[in-house]
Amino acid sequence: MPPVTVEIDTGSSSARGQPAERTWLIRLRRGHRSVITTIGLSRTNAEHLAQQINDLLAEPEKKRLDSP
Numbered sequence: 001m002p003p004v005t006v007e008i009d010t011g012s013s014s015a016r017g018q019p020a021e022r023t024w025l026i027r028l029r030r031g032h033r034s035v036i037t038t039i040g041l042s043r044t045n046a047e048h049l050a051q052q053i054n055d056l057l058a059e060p061e062k063k064r065l066d067s068p
């Protein structure tokens with residue numbers, strides 16, 4: 001199964017009526033399937049959210065001995 005990727009993009013139809021600085025969206029993709037999760041973000045916020053999602057989807061770190 002292909003991995004889930006996180007993309008940021010400017011939405012064409014989703015950007016209608018949005019201020020120019022809030023036209024970015026987040027899309028999750030696996031193979032040919034995709035879902036848009038968030039629209040109306042600034043580029044900075046879209047990049048930040050994409051990184052947080054990537055971190056969440058990443059391989060879990062090995063549990064440290066001092067972690068609960």
